[in-house]
Amino acid sequence: MSDATLSMDTRAAGTGAQGRPVAFRGGGFAPRPRRWVGVVVFVLLILIAEWGTRAGWISALTLPKPSDVFGTFQELYASGMLFKHLGPSLARLAVGALIGVSVGVSVGVLIGLFSYIRAGMVPLVAALFPIPKIALLPLFVIWFGIGEGSKYALIAFGTFTPTVVATYGAVDNVDRTLIRMGQSFGLSWWSIVRKIVLPGAMPGILSGLRISLAIAIILLVAAEMLGAEFGIGAYILQAGSLYDLERLFAGVVILSLLGVIVSGAIGMIERRVLGWRT
Template sequence: MSDTTAATERPASDGPAMEVRFRGGGFAPQSRRWVGVAVFVALVALVEWGTRAGWISPLTLPRPSDVFGTFVELWNSGLLFKHLGPSLSRLAVGAALGASAGVLLGVLIGLFSYVRAGLVPLVAAIFPIPKIALLPLFVIWFGIDEGSKYALIAFGTFTPTVVATYGAVDNVDRSLIRMGQSFGLSWLSIVRKIVLPGAMPGILSGLRISLAIAIILLVAAEMLGAEYGIGAYILQAGSLYDLERLFAGVVILSLLGVIVSAAIAQIERRVLGWRT
């Protein structure tokens, strides 16, 4: 009996064929941006209500409305850009130096055994050192001006980027490399077409952590010998116990972190589109 005949003689009790929903999404995350916005708005509203009701002391948390008013004053007076401009410059230069050097060295460690044998113990030795503790040393070496701030941010960005990069290179699927070798690809082609694209998700994840560390070190560096900068602004507000100004500076840092994370996410969408 043919398959067609068997299909036509199917019992009527089976009922009509039902469409089965495809469930092969591979745990792909779905965008739910409104959830994060709703949580943030609810938290701010809760703090505002708590400070106005009196069960949150104004000496502990200022009203979010007062913090927003301080932020508006900073914007209108031009002080926001006087503090934000130097901070962005220091962050961009220091993070670019540290991240680029970290990615380059991490790739070399992942590809060459002699480089790995010589530098992995050194990286493992300096990685746990609190980078803020090295700020006085950098001041002695590079002076109290911009050089020490660039050096601290670059060094703090460098070490986690190295660790993330050579770990990402190690995690590239070796069967893909063997496949490239079997097709006669050169060593440089395998690195460019297989190793680097396969390691890119881990590298970008490491950059997220490295840039967050860079923002923390930026604040620490600006609290020493800086007239303008978000860190200097927060230090001035803290010394005067001006909570509104203090929290306004913290909000600026938080927004800066969100912008950096969003920029990394855009790079991931463009560079890692092959994963979808």
Template structure:
């Protein structure tokens, strides 16, 4: 079981980090510059509704059956909600605070760092809670389609031989992973949002 957990954790962390960082970057750009929003809105509106697991066979054709296709599926599933959430959070930054910062002579970068990002941080962390769950769902689905090791592959193998104990053990591990991830994000919230 340990090898399955290790493989799944590696895929989940890599996919979630890549998707979150990409979503954060795109969401910030969309929130700060109108021309980025014009491009980003069109792309996200057309691609977001597509079920990401439906793209896995395509990723397998393009990237092979190894780790890349699974990590890409997770990253893509995390990217879209993160980009949308960050864009909305940046757009909702309090205008009076921005105008006050401008009146004190802060430049654009200082306003982004000292006003916009702190006001958007709660929404970013809330989105992180959602996307880690999305990542877990996509991880299991991707491992069930084409993996030898991983919790999804473990659950699929247990289901094929009707081994209910192993099946429930796999589900319990997924639940524990989700709980641990939620606890880590809650700890980050307590640390980063002490000013609230």
């Protein structure tokens, strides 16, 4: 192929059908932040629910007006009961999730690195993973009592198994070419793990962490519905028993906001830890 032909092909690739320059697509599928879109979606859903309940085509027995839920939330805040319920829930979530995630990441990394640990632990994790964790709550109450120990244990166990699966899967997906490159440069085993394997597995670990913490919030509510005087789960259970939909939905909104905050916190960690991907 002649130089003139190559030059013509290059010019054709750089222009569109009408001779316009083609935009550079080097960014691939890199997402751009559009935070306002999520806010607009939430606002539209709230406005539709408010309009539907006021117009009467949404029954007040099935869905309270969002304005009434907001008023109940304000009363909960003004009376101080919001923090009285939220404080114990956050403490239980933090302790249980910290135990489950830290142990899960550690075991997952060991499974990914050592063949004997993989051979022994993967069948055990596969047997534990499909068990509904809520079904084990009575067993944890027998083992750890009706107090805080059973709640910590349930949340920790519920976050442990998905974290293990996500972690050793992320370690397995690290590019083997990078590992061989590190070996060719004479890096030690520990240097390869610290500088190649763990950074390469971090995106998968953080993605699994989103799922694990969402499961932790679900298990938190289930644990607090059994033998807890204060907590978001106990508050929702009390409101449901009284058929107080405004209080019930206020508790649901608190859980939803908690999930959004947790997801946002993980997103901040991803931007800080995974800045090398940009």
